[in-house]
Amino acid sequence: MADLLAARGVHVEGYGEGSRQLRSLPVPSHDDVRVRVFRERDIPMQVALGNYDLGIASFAWLAELSVRFPQQPIVPIAGLGIGTTSLVAAGHESLSSLDNLSRLAVVRIASDTPNIAEAFARASRLRRYRVQSVHGAAEAYPPEDADLVIIATREEAILRDHRLLPLFKVLESSAWLFANSESLASKKLHPIIGPLTADNGSSPAPHLAMPAPLTNRPTNGSRPARDSIRLAMPDGHQQPHVFKALQDAGLSFNGYEEKTFVRRPESGIEGLDVKVIRPQDMPQLVALGEFDLAITGRDLMHEHLFEFPSSPVVELIDLQRAQYNLSAVVDGELPADNIEDAVALWRVQGKKLLTVAAEFPATADHYARSRHFWRYQVVPIAGASEGFVPEDADILIEGTETGTTIAANNLKVIDTLYRSTTCVIGRSDTQLAGRHREVYDHLLACLAKAGQTATV
Secondary structure, X not given: OHHHHXXXXXXXOOOOOOOOOOOOEEOOOOOOOEEOOOOHHHHHHHHHOOOOOEEEEEHHHHHHHHOOOOOOOEEEEEEOOOOOEEEEXXXXXXXXXXXXXXXXXXXXXXXXXXXXXXXXXXHOOOOOEEEXXXXXXXXXXXXXXXXXXEEEEOOHHHHHHOOEEEEEEEEEEOEEEEEEHXXXXXXXXXXXXXXXXXXXXXXXXXXXXXXXXOOOOOOEOOOOOOOOEEEEEXXXXXXXXXXXXXXXXXXXXXXXXXXXXXXXXXXXXOOEEEEEEOHHHHXXXXXOOOOOEEXXXXXXXXXXXXXXXOOOEEEEEEOOOOOEEEEEEEEOOOXXXXXXXXXXXXXXXXXXXXXXXXXXXXXXXXXXXXXXXXOEEEEEOOOOHHHOOOOOOOEEEEEEOOOHHHHXXXXXXXXXXXXXXXXXXXXOOOOOOXXXXXXXXXHHHHHHHHHHOOOO
């Protein structure tokens, strides 16, 4: 993207590979234009809300918003010719065709574009289905935890490496420039739109393709009972901490190392299956009974419980790793030292609506109600969060450790929600017997030892 902007004469100061500039950035060649860096999936919503006049993101994220909210004021302007991917429906190679989905009593679909997945299921006329919204790594789910995935890929060969068979192409996507329709009608945007689209043709916007209704009748009434205990392990930034916890617990899973992993490590314990997935998705999968145990963050468990208060998910062991505070963050110039004073100040200033940005929207909603905000709006975000305050939000719910990044972005912590840590979660209603109980208890006993010996 940085190369394309430079080639079009639109140099954005401080933007480029590895840039951590999250606040509004100047465009020296266009005095009246400023740029903000977001995670891609957040950009269409920001443009739809009118917070930004123009946005650039993969067309798939625009489609993900529009398929659920078709009346949003967004106008596709032009494709930019970079970031080409295909959004495809794929299943485990044993599925062989979409028609075989209709033979299942319940079709499980995993995707990080859940709105498109929902539309796909409805178009297929699936009698019963469940869409599992995931934060990535959807390729790891079939066949144990999903029958179908809606996934973006640059090459179908990559899917085949995961024993996935592409069954239907939903969307041909690439980076697109799009505009807020009201801004397009009322503001002079051509000075910036012109250079960005100068070398592009007027090709039509991509469109979602949906399958024809499936006609076969279900023949498989139920799935076979599991014959093992299932443990979910995290990838990402928690992986090194969990790897050390396993060492302290006297456990070693072949294929799960400090920095590398395979999606299905060998546990070395008879009756224990391990899968590596995103920690954000673990609480819901434990609640649904897909996994017996999972190692994730307390923040993610609380987010799940705030959204689903009757969920059976509980914390079983505190591993005391990767600890940080989940905090309420505000503009560093705000003349208030606690959230009560900040709320009182905003009332005096006549602010009619408080905006709370958070990667944990259910937690943010619970926090706003517990602190007695009068009118508020929660804006779910996917990351790059420090740049939201003060331009696009009054409060940010954010994880803080040393506070260095917060201070560097002229922000400050005004309240602490709780301290998060890596923990083992399970179900409060677990009923196991025989070998299953032995494996379950052995695993918990080992991990409890790791929690007791942690150096934090």
